Amino acid sequence: MDWGTDLWDQYDIIEKHTQSGLELVEKYAKFVKERTEIEQNYAKQLRNLSKKYNQKRSNKDEPECRLSSHQSFLDILNEMNDYAGQRELIAENLIVNICIDLTKYLQEIKQERKTYLMEAKKAQQSLESTYKQLDNSKKRFEREWREAERAAQHAEKTDQDINATKADVEKAKQQAHIKAHIAEECKNDYAAQLQKYNKEQNQFYFNDMPLIFNKLQDLDERRAQKLAQGYILFSDTEKQVMPIIGKCLEGITKAGSSVDEKNDSRIVIEQNKSGFERPGDLEFEDYSQGINRASSDSSLGTPKGPIDLLGKNRSKNFWLFSRRTKPTVTEDFGHLPPEQRRKRLQQKFEEICKELQKEVDKSEALGKMKDVYEKNPQMGDPASLAPQINQTSQKIEQLRGDMSKYEVILSCVTNEFFLLNRKPLFFLFSPDGAHSDESTPDPSQAIYAEFDDDFDDEELTAPIGECIALYNFPGVSEGTIAMQEGEALAVVEEDKGDGWTRVRRNNGDEGYIPTSYVSITLKK
Numbered sequence: 001m002d003w004g005t006d007l008w009d010q011y012d013i014i015e016k017h018t019q020s021g022l023e024l025v026e027k028y029a030k031f032v033k034e035r036t037e038i039e040q041n042y043a044k045q046l047r048n049l050s051k052k053y054n055q056k057r058s059n060k061d062e063p064e065c066r067l068s069s070h071q072s073f074l075d076i077l078n079e080m081n082d083y084a085g086q087r088e089l090i091a092e093n094l095i096v097n098i099c100i101d102l103t104k105y106l107q108e109i110k111q112e113r114k115t116y117l118m119e120a121k122k123a124q125q126s127l128e129s130t131y132k133q134l135d136n137s138k139k140r141f142e143r144e145w146r147e148a149e150r151a152a153q154h155a156e157k158t159d160q161d162i163n164a165t166k167a168d169v170e171k172a173k174q175q176a177h178i179k180a181h182i183a184e185e186c187k188n189d190y191a192a193q194l195q196k197y198n199k200e201q202n203q204f205y206f207n208d209m210p211l212i213f214n215k216l217q218d219l220d221e222r223r224a225q226k227l228a229q230g231y232i233l234f235s236d237t238e239k240q241v242m243p244i245i246g247k248c249l250e251g252i253t254k255a256g257s258s259v260d261e262k263n264d265s266r267i268v269i270e271q272n273k274s275g276f277e278r279p280g281d282l283e284f285e286d287y288s289q290g291i292n293r294a295s296s297d298s299s300l301g302t303p304k305g306p307i308d309l310l311g312k313n314r315s316k317n318f319w320l321f322s323r324r325t326k327p328t329v330t331e332d333f334g335h336l337p338p339e340q341r342r343k344r345l346q347q348k349f350e351e352i353c354k355e356l357q358k359e360v361d362k363s364e365a366l367g368k369m370k371d372v373y374e375k376n377p378q379m380g381d382p383a384s385l386a387p388q389i390n391q392t393s394q395k396i397e398q399l400r401g402d403m404s405k406y407e408v409i410l411s412c413v414t415n416e417f418f419l420l421n422r423k424p425l426f427f428l429f430s431p432d433g434a435h436s437d438e439s440t441p442d443p444s445q446a447i448y449a450e451f452d453d454d455f456d457d458e459e460l461t462a463p464i465g466e467c468i469a470l471y472n473f474p475g476v477s478e479g480t481i482a483m484q485e486g487e488a489l490a491v492v493e494e495d496k497g498d499g500w501t502r503v504r505r506n507n508g509d510e511g512y513i514p515t516s517y518v519s520i521t522l523k524k
Helices: 011-053 068-160 166-257 261-272 338-375 382-422 446-453
Strands: 465-469 488-493 500-504 510-514 518-522
Touching: 011 068, 011 166, 068 166, 068 261, 338 382, 488 518, 500 518
Parallel strands: none
Antiparallel strands: 465 488, 465 518, 488 500, 500 510
16 A cells, blocks of 8 residues: 555645654654753752752761761762763753754755655646646637638538629638638647647656655655654663663662661760769758768768869759850860860871871982982982972971870870779769869879789780780870880780770780770781
């Protein structure tokens, strides 16, 4: 079945149908373009949303950044950003593979259709012109034949008229003969025109127009096939990125699964544990008996509550939910509770060590470069490196001074922390959450006396591993042991969560050292 055979007389229908097909292609291209705009806007909104909630990029010093729930949320924001990128890729592929391609194809088939319609119109005009010639020859033949009949009748009438002369009869007959000859010529011309028209009409209806209609049918079928490919691409474009989108969604699921609430709680404790002891029970003050409390205040045997030790603030008590004034930040982190202060000092000390090593490496590199310049002057002027070398040397001296300062502070704080975790100390709480200097116990008091015999009566236990000292530790407090950077020690007792590890030297000396000061390798 083809249009040329079955729709030979439906030119207007074919013209309208092919025009409707082109309009459908144009409509679909516009639809896809609007879809890409939606995808682009969606991707843009997703990126803005991720950026909005990820603007305050948490640095490593912020407490929340270590929580798994916080990190998982950041992972979700990153996955959503990647997801937005895939939506942008979908929009880009739709534009390139469908919109641009269909628009270009539409222009081509519009021109092709226009050519076929022009051919049909020319064939139609040619047939109409031939028919017009046929009609003219037919009318002329009709006219001339009637005139020939009238001339023959006139000649016959003249011949029968007795009054007519011989000359009149001859003239009438001659005129009738001429008219009959002209009529015969018109008849022959009409017959020729009729034959020509029939031939052209046959060519028009059986060859020219069927061929044009079939070309239009082929064009329309190609147009439908191209449109079908566009429909499939509409789906395939999104299918191509579905694996990556699936990975993004899997990443979000993984982020949710990676939340470790128990570990988060442990981190919160680690970050915020003050190291203070809870306030002791308040003693009953019997003012009716006039008890003298002077001797009781000086006794170490009875734990003091906060009201006993607050002095001028005796009328105030310590409340967990009271409004506290923000402490002034100090260089030695004295505004922090003991445990947090020790951790921050340790962190600060390690940062200074890393920065010092960086500057030392830089100084060595500058020294090598200076040697190269001295041996090969054409490569550079050694004097030009002097400012950088001086600046680096000054920075190294400054960092070494800072390292020594923080090492002393850290050593003192570490010793206090050791005593705090090994013996029952009672610290003074102030309303702002800091501890008073008055609460620092005197190491000479009897409360620490048993440290002298901490390891005297113990039998030597088998080492459970070994460790290498990362930093110097003075070990001035009782129960601790001094060590030098790089020194190897045997591990006798693991850290029980208080930040201290028990070690032994080759000579049998034992004591506690900060766990963070050594690299430990336990035996399997």
